[in-house]
Amino acid sequence: MGDNPIPYYADPPSYEYFLQHHLIANIPALIGPKLIDHWEARQKWTQPITSETFSNEKCDDTELNGSLSPHPQLQPNYYYLKQKFGSAQVQVADCNERDFTDQRRTTLPFDDFVDLWQQTDKLDRHHYYLKDWHFVQAFPSENMYQVPDIFADDWMNEYWQKETEDDYRFAYMGGDKTFTPFHADVYRSYSWSSNICGVKKWTLFPPGQEDLYKDKFENMVYDIRHVDPNIFPYFSQAKRFVVYQKDGETVFVPSGWFHQVENIGGTISINHNWLNACNIEQCYQSMVKDLRDVEHSIDDLKDGMDPLEFVTTCQQLLLAHSGWNWKTLDRLLKCISTRLIADKNMHTQPSLQPLLDWQLEKIDRVRQKLGSEPFFSQYDFAV
Ligand SMILES: O=C(O)CCC(=O)C(=O)O
Ligand SMILES: [Fe+2]
Known part of the structure; x- marks a missing residue:
């Protein structure tokens, strides 16, 4: 060994x-x-x-x-x-x-x-x-x-x-x-x-x-x-x-x-x-990889669908295959950042977690990447 x-x-x-x-x-x-x-x-x-x-x-x-x-x-x-x-x-x-x-x-x-x-x-x-x-x-x-x-x-x-x-x-x-x-x-x-x-x-x-x-x-x-x-x-x-x-x-x-x-x-x-701020990016990358696999698996249907329908189908398959999708991650990031921002506004740094600004920066980075995915902004999160 x-x-x-x-x-x-x-x-x-x-x-x-x-x-x-x-x-x-x-x-x-x-x-x-x-x-x-x-x-x-x-x-x-x-x-x-x-x-x-x-x-x-x-x-x-x-x-x-x-x-x-x-x-x-x-x-x-x-x-x-x-x-x-x-x-x-x-x-x-x-x-x-x-x-x-x-x-x-x-x-x-x-x-x-x-x-x-x-x-x-x-x-x-x-x-x-x-x-x-x-x-x-x-x-x-x-x-x-x-x-x-x-x-x-x-x-x-x-x-x-x-x-x-x-x-x-x-x-x-x-x-x-x-x-x-x-x-x-x-x-x-x-x-x-x-x-x-x-x-x-x-x-x-x-x-x-x-x-x-x-x-x-x-x-x-x-x-x-x-x-x-x-x-x-x-x-x-x-x-x-x-x-x-x-x-x-x-x-x-x-x-x-x-x-x-x-x-x-x-x-x-x-x-x-x-998971937390230290590995959120790795977790996000695993979602990207799973999404690419899903997209690839229904590639032959893509031409017969309008782009948003394709994205929606892929998101449904991603949820079934991986247990989460854009919507889950988006909600998770909102839930955690709301708590972090509330602490920041109170000028408190909770113990047993990294600095609040560092954590918020990690969330922003993932949000930016998520936001630059094709059709992310047009995707209907209510579906
Ligand atoms: O204990 C086991 O059998 C599996 C545990 C495992 O895979 C884990 O904790 O990640
Ligand atoms: Fe395991």
Whole structure:
């Protein structure tokens, strides 16, 4: 792996340090358990591991340099979780079943999932993975965790919670060997992920190597452990870094870094996607790229449409394909700039965020770019 650039912080870094060295620099970080040890979820959702539940033989994952990967110290408290959240409906991925670029998903009551989870841990058939559970939405009065200060400046959840019922705050729960296939995050946003228990092996790929991940039909690699070099001849050249995230540790995933995640032992994590002034431009660029792809995909219809109809169709497809479009971004920027301008007028500089003028400048830059898109000013935002 060689010169791994991913720093480990036993003591959480200050916001100012994190802003310069990680948010602006767009570099991953691994932060020790002190960041989240006070979370109620850390105490209540876990129990000490016993040798039968996770033995050496079961842990066959070996690091490239030959040393064994770490073992979890804690396991899920299945009984507590079931008692407390059993009746909720959750989305479960079957890690053995590929569904295009993702895994096949089904909806189950949480207590049925916990039964499968516990069974698969015993039977050594570990393939059910509860993903993208909007936990705070499902249980708003449970105060099981708090967003760490260094991740608090979050325009994405601020906007989506204010203007819709939706959010990007998730819980993940799965057994040994469950995994999340190779991907970059929604809108190329940041994510942070805190392990309540279990170990996650992250393989992280710095941005700028996207051409190495595709076959000649533009399909992407699905599982980095099984890549056919005849189909993906360049993938092996891609630079990557491996990080083991142990019980209680937190990973910061920067914008546009592709990654795959493999669980070791029964693993529970809290993951949020987020964006702010530091990565809004990368997120905007990802929308531009997705829009170009959409435009290209219906190129043959363009001649039969008037230009505004074409733009409107592309915006509808963009929303369906990427989960946002010009209108979403425009509203998000308005929502955040209204708050920033109100603070500026009061001559207050809130803590745990960059200088107000710097943030407003970033918003202006994106607005200017958005405004120079063909037909942006004629586009009907009411549609
Ligand atoms: O934990 C996982 O399985 C996936 C997490 C992830 O991809 C993320 O937090 O960005
Ligand atoms: Fe991700």
